[in-house]
Amino acid sequence: MDHEVAIVGAGFSGLGIAIELKRHGLDDFVIVDQRADIGGVWLANTYPGIAVDIPSASYSFSYEPNPDWSRVFAPGAELKRYADHCADKYGLRPHLRLGTRVERARWDEAARLWRLATPSGEITARFLITANGVLHQPKRPDIPGLDDFAGKVMHTAEWDASHDLSGRRVGLIGTGASALQVIPRIAAEVGRLHVYQRTAIWVAPKPDFRVPRPVRRLFRAVPATQRAVRAVTNAVVELFLVTGITQNRRYPFVVRVIERVCRAHLRRQVPDPELRRALTPTYGFGCKRPSMSSTYYPAFLRGNVELVTAGIERITPKGVRTADGREQEFDTLILGTGFKVIEPDNLPPYPITGRDGVDLGEHWARERYHAYEGTSVPQAPNLWMLMGPYSFTGYSWFGMIEYQSTHVLRCLTEARRRGATRVQVRQEADDRFFRDMLRRAKGTAFYNNNCASSNSYYFDASGDAPLLRPTSTLQALRRSRRFRLDDYSFTR
Template identity: 50%
Template sequence: MQDQHGIAPSESAAAPAAGEPDHEAIIVGAGFGGMGAAIQLGRLGLTRLAILERGGDLGGTWHVNRYPGLAVDIASFTYSYSFAPNPHWSRMFAPGEELKRYAEHVADTYGLRRHMRFNTVVESARWDERARWWEVRLRGGETLTGRYLVTATGFLSQPKVPDLPGIGTFAGKVVHSTDWDDTYDLTGRRAAVIGTGATAVQLIPVVARRVAELTVYQRTPIWVTPKLDAPIPPVVRRLFARLPVTQRAARVVNSTVLEAIMVVGVLHYRHARLANRGAELLARAHLRRQVRDPELRRKLTPRYSFGCKRPTFSNTYFPSFTLPHVRLETSPIARVEPDAIVTEDGRRTEIDTLLLATGFDLWETNFPALRITGRDGLDLGGWWRANRFQAYQGLTVPGFPNLLSLNSPYSYSGLSYFTTIEAQMRHIGRLFGELRRRGSTVFEVTREANDAFLDRVTRLLGDSVFTLGNCAPARSYYFNQHGEPALLRPTATLSTLREAGRFPLSAYDYA
């Protein structure tokens, strides 16, 4: 007997039969991607799951990140599973702790906790051709086996620490945004923030209110548009709870607007330059309204096309730089000293606190985030780097049977991560439905299907701002070390969802 969400509690802990692997599926990562995959596999009748999480709790980035000002930068209506709406968001852009509670609610609702192991680091996975399952090795030497392997390690899971001369000699407090120290009091500190990406846009306004002096070291400015944020009145929350269709309508409206402004103008730049230009003009007007000093405004204005680097929303970021105790530094850092930062122009700024909002390393350490060995000893990371980053519909790779790599090249679709997750859940549903129909246990995408998909996305990216715009100054994580924008899937959200449920079944070999 299954519960209302398709997972059978009584079977989840059942021991494997003789000749069977320890688990039907091993999922690496207990963030929203891993939980979405577990929900879908449960619906398909797979109950012996293991969800392995290196952190101490579930939630992925919303467990790891606790820095001041943390919030979603996509409206809460859109940043959630469409099948598990939350009518209780306090704001249009929910704070981070609400996303953490939402993740916990989803895990409890769908009975996922019983599958989870925390503080468990996966070091490698190897396809066993004879047994036809995956062998997963954990730190400490333990080995697990699973018929299917799902990697859900997140796009932004490997923190990037700047390799600055002398940074190891700094005698003050160093805090990375992904490892925030809640016990450290910023009051009265002379602080520096390195980085001006999406994290810094949220962090800087809060830090600026606490410290005595703040210097922000900017390498690349960011496009920032107005944030239409406000508390969601209790009457609206009650309406969402009683009539879920109203919240679905809000989600559709919000998603449509974001798609038109932020996606169409980026991915369809050749034919929608006006949309891209309109978004840029909106960001410029927002900056002009909030910063009157023309020199400061010049420093904060990107010199790359809108969309080359992930833009964000904020009403408080720009005003922070107009405060008398806040300074924007655009000269490159020459070195870090025990009590100061020195820039290439010779300016020395004494500090006692160094805050790193330097983002994540996607292409060197995150694709993939662990060593994965497929057929004939094929190493996934090595194969990607030798043969271009690629994955069929951003999910499966030839030479790697029974592997679902959720955070793969060309997988990110739309503006909300949940679009990507739900498209992949649809793909999994169709693929495993065919496995069941055939009585098969092994799938592998064909090289022909994979090559055709790679050719298609490469062609479509020829119409994008990444190819036709001025992206060289952006230093964007959208681009890999070969200069390819191999992260985003260049199709509209609805097209991605439709294709996930209709891809040709002949794209796979079954056994």
Template identity: 50%
Template structure:
């Protein structure tokens, strides 16, 4: 099939979550209005569209969890519930005219770069194709539910639900419920459903660090003040961002220099002691790894839930799931009506990052590149041999701060490239292998102070670690990521055109 150098759209954005929405809005504001946003689901919001389980909510203060250009004052709590984040996504889609330039219920099955035309061909699950000069992959990584590798998991005769695909029509009242996993989603679900079930058995492999949550309803007077007083929303957002910065990016990436992690551990131990009455249960809930090795959680109700008579913490390994319940290695089988899988997502699993095959120049696959060379990407945005393909959540892009900082930082990086390409009349933008290698060496060189490689992470079972033992989080404070997005050397990229493939890059 022959292709011209004129694509259907200048930019294709894959993913209708907040990262895709943010990229669309920022592109439009920068003068790149010819985009198509492609979303697999039937609505916008990404995680906030798919995750509707009881208790779902943001795990950082709401004021930090919003775009800098679209700050709202109507959050009901310091930590907003999921429905409000979903509403915020829909608000942004409508206010900035994203919906008209989007295609829902369209799953991408493959992305192929056409060398001869300097464009990407995207194949969809309905058999159609669409072409774009540039692609922005905004699919995230915590999107594909991961089923536990336990014998008999498909044989259970009762109701099975993954936390990310919750069925609101299932009534848990008076039921015998089991939940496998004690990660971030489970921490929110367990205290939400415990009061209405007959019994709740929590199967824990690894205890989670749980810290007090500085949460409270936001009074109407305060929300009114935020709307009326100039600059107040910006101040609230900055304060929230500073709180997040101290509690993860600085604590995790500068563990060897700052005492924040140790102070956080002491706070965690105190919170656990004050919350759980039974010494044996308290010991079972005590993490044996350093704070920050895996994603911590914040809750004022999770630990106290284990004081309830109808809640049982089970730390013995699961031998199998039967038609009627869950059997542990000691041979005891617990009868179950509803089985909840809080077993997380496919993160570094093959076929998930991104969740469709990507073929660049000379037929090279992105997954193949990472298998051979380890996960890496220049500033988490670009990979050599994959021109015009940019990522929001690529390896070593996210530093652990507010996800909205990441969205805006990565999109600013991309906009700088597209603006330069438009100025030069270029149709192809590709990071150089040398620049990518230098950046990879830089991030690996900062491992010495990270908690992942200095702390005791051996028993954490953390999804932060990939198969190579790497943690592809960016070891940088947020201000550095923002600065780099606007100041990285343009000479780290090659700018070419279809008509002049061998044209040298102008000197910056």
């Protein structure tokens, strides 16, 4: 056996669980990632305007605050530097095995360990922790003719900084969270920009501004001040996003207030009623990933920017032809079409074969996506996922990492105490948790706020919404500390 624990993914999830392993005295682990560096999405995504979409004070580990965020909503490059800082401070570099793609993971029942197949050879580990996230496989739109386009094509998650957009005719497909950040940044640079919108997005005003140096010095000198700011931002996000969405049936007025704020924001920034109508969502807030921007709407007021709402019929060698018969010619096509999310080849992102030869992706496709406390399944002993079905609480990625890490470390610590080589969640515990999630989901915005027309990645092929855990972050954290260890079987 090569290692006691193998972690797949060197983004913040992988770094976070690695830090917790070291804190608990489990030093025999490896962090495997297919990229040449750490950082996950903050390494891969470098498009113009990339930044966090929740306040920076909340977007960090609670035990490792960063007093040096330059803005209320930090730009992407600062998140990459924060990842490097965490890896260095907590001594994670020696555990990294970068440039190594996991092609398959297979549970070996006889040896009671996981076998990871990589191009450079097999890695074996007693315990496997997947920290791949979900927003890491760019999704190309299923539009006829895309491969025939003669100009430059690039996805926002695969940005080519060497491609100069100055003066070019650009078509951008999609109006999701990434496009919302890209469009204002390139609108002044390109010659012409046509934005193809399938579904309008809810946009709230974004109070983004530089954090003054005296404030940053105060955060560094008196960390309690930054913790207080974090507590406030956490509470605001938890109230308006988590509570409003996950408890929509009980507190519908929360989402109604947000919708009024968003509509007022749109009215203030877009005086043209026809354009305003085209930019107004036809579904309720919360059905799709909510976004914030104070520069998105004004971009459409520029003379060189046009919003196109007619459906795309096909991509031609020269440009885009829409269902109304119009064809626009472009030099460059930008795909702001997001990522694969709840799909068999993304969750999990590589084949995972558990006990009795069960393929986890195929199992979920048949039996619906669910995992005990969002992290483990009976079909795969000694495996925990840091982004399993019903795991993300919605207020901060780091909140999810920390409560999931607490769950995993309780299991690993107990396994060590008992000398167990096999840890498996019981089927009845998994079934009980899934029933609870389905019951709670009935009260969310997903099923109470006219989501049918939203084209949301929150929903899977079964009509479930397993990406988001329908509880508060505090409830999830409390459960990670108090779940019954007897929900697992620990065997030698």
